[in-house]
Amino acid sequence: MNRICFFLLLLALQPSLYAQQYTIRGHVVNNKNEAMAYTAIRLITADSTPLLQTMTDSTGAYHMEAEAGTYQLLVEQSDQSLSLHLSGDTLLPPIIVDDAVALEGFVFTERKRLLEQKVDRLVFHVENATSATGGNALDALKATPTVRVQNETISIPGKGAVLIMIDDRLQRLPAEDLAALLKSIPANTIRSIEVITTPPAKYDAAGSSGLINIKLKTARKNAWNANIGASYLRKTYNSGNLQGLFQYNHNRLSVQASASTGKEKLLTSSESHIFYPGETWQQAVRNNTRNDMLGLGLGIDYKLSRQWTTGLKYSGSFTQRKSINHPFTTRTDDKGNENGYIATDVNAGNTPGMNALNWYHAIKLDSSGKQLTVDIDYFNYQKKDKQFFAGNEWDQDKNSVPNTFFSAKNVNINHIKNYSLKTDLSLPYKWADISLGAKLSYTNTRNDLKVYDHRTGAPVLNTEQSNVFSYKEYNEALYLSAQKQFNEQWAGQVGLRMEATQTEGFSENLQQRHKNSYWQSFPTAYLTYIPDEKNSFSINYSRRIRRPDFDYLNPFIVRTSPYFYSEGNPLLQPSFIDNISFSYTKNQQWVNSVYYTRVAGFSQELSIIDPGTNITRQTPLNYGNIHQLGLSSYYNFNKWSWWNSFTGFNVNYQQLSSQTEYIRSTAGYNAYLYTNNDFTLNKSKSVFLGVNYSVQPAGTYQIFHISTMHMLDISMKVLSLKQQLSLTLTAEDLLNGQRPLITYLSNSIQNDVRSYGDSRGFRISLSYNFGNNNIKSTQRDQGNTEERSRAK
The missing domain is CATH 2.60.40.1120 (Carboxypeptidase-like, regulatory domain)
Known part of the structure; x- marks a missing residue:
């Protein structure tokens, strides 16, 4: 308090x-x-x-x-x-x-500006932030005001999980692989991060909480520059990476190339309690994970004429991940006596690899600003998962219980391909600015799961539990928007996006085929009133969609112990979200918003416990509707050249109406408070200090009650050699406050989980810039950046 x-x-x-x-x-x-x-x-x-x-x-x-x-x-x-x-x-x-x-x-x-408040987004200039220096894109998101990152899950307080774009291209990857992609992007290649809470109609309607757009740096006109850097990170174990960036822009040609490689080792832990009738199961897990990461990027832009610019952009991310853990479960009766144990050894690994290619054209149609852009995208993602587990039940004297030994190996190859074509037309007129466009997208996924029984010591293919699942999705979209400045006080924008979707999933083992087809409209509207230079008011509305992850639609069962299995749900439907907010801004520094959100058909992966067998089934369900009312406020204090502070809070009340017997309806408050501060410590502006602190008081979110969490990050950056050499020291989660206790009910059975993601650590980074910023040349016009295809 x-x-x-x-x-x-x-x-x-x-x-x-x-x-x-x-x-x-x-x-x-x-x-x-x-x-x-x-x-x-x-x-x-x-x-x-x-x-x-x-x-x-x-x-x-x-x-x-x-x-x-x-x-x-x-x-x-x-x-x-x-x-x-x-x-x-x-x-x-x-x-x-x-x-x-x-x-x-x-x-x-x-000092350069750190933040920009625009009508529909907050822009965080990463290159000017002390706390993000020397890290990766995930570290930069942690330092972004109004964004929260916990256990590699990215969210906006009060809004929930958010989708990520890189240079306007949507990334639809599993959370673990998205985190690996972001870790492969050096923070010094990022120009800014845009937190878009009400995306205009030109953006995909996907994402319940809006979008976060990571904008990468581009080369300055008539210049070349390069950056090389290295960092060392100490958490429980040692980690480190190397990175390089080269940019060239001369006459009609612009080239950008980047590469990073690193090794990361983490020790995460969790302790859970399941309170069965008459018995409590306590499970402790310590997970050792090692990641070897490689990130590559290459972009080439060429100006064919004064009006026409074309470009190719490639990005790749490759990770080798290995993990070892030993879950140990203790079974205790109501009197505290230990009745038995379950000991398990798990050895897992996967190798996600992503390749993305974009070919774009930006054509200026006349001198008034009319422009046509065309984007062709290809995305290829493949991951091979291997998981070996073996275990046994013990009695109260820790002797093996006969006929309880289990051992198996799961091998899954997941392959995703996406093809996308998008065109946007900008038509500025005196009476209004018009934007319209279209997009076609096709996604094909294939999961090939093989399960081997190892109880005899030799692998035996289990054909009943093995399966091949394929999924196809077609998406067509049209949009139109208009922006109008009515007078000096009033401005508005309206947009409408229409999206049609056709899906087909097929399980070869079950011989089940599921088809779905739907189309929906997604309106957006903004109205701004500025009575004077100090005050402004705005109201906006948007409708959005949250489509199921591809893996969630796979109906087959994957077992990892006799008491736990997961399965997909081919009948899972998308959720639809309505957002409306009213904002007041004072001096373009103090922003206050009241917002309301409604989620229809909310879906989530649930752990459903059977009290009769003590078996947990994990499956995604559309299980409820959510209503949420909230208030957010933040103030950007920058009146003194040596101090830039961004302080705010978000508090909301959320009500979830359950539509399933497994989950009760819930209601409650949750809040988030934060302050991000950057200080310039000397007159020559070569020494900087960053202090970021946030706290999330205990509260209710969806079906979960979450205990208090807080985080303190402190960083210092020193520039030398005419500001070409940068040394950054960062202490992350200094108070070790990221250990939440999460409580929820499943089938009226209480579950408690306390987890720790190895968040406290110390990082030292060294970066060197060099180049030529004065190549004699004609000026080069900038082409618009294009939107990434939707792919998982």
């Missing part, structure tokens, strides 16, 4: 940390007199000392407050500046920015 009070007090006090001052107002427009929205404005003193920074709103307006004096106003994305002598409230003439001479990547000597 003290932590909560501290955060609320800090959030309330931050807006009042600076005194009343004179107001500077103005507008930024381009040479066509069009508003330059969300453009950074900086105020520096007469001796070039950085003082303030802000951003224009959707109408191009800006305002800031300063004491009387002589200043210079700088527009970040151009070479424009304005001198002024401030002696009272001042309205400045419009600053005109010429699009043709805008300086991409213009670098100021003062």
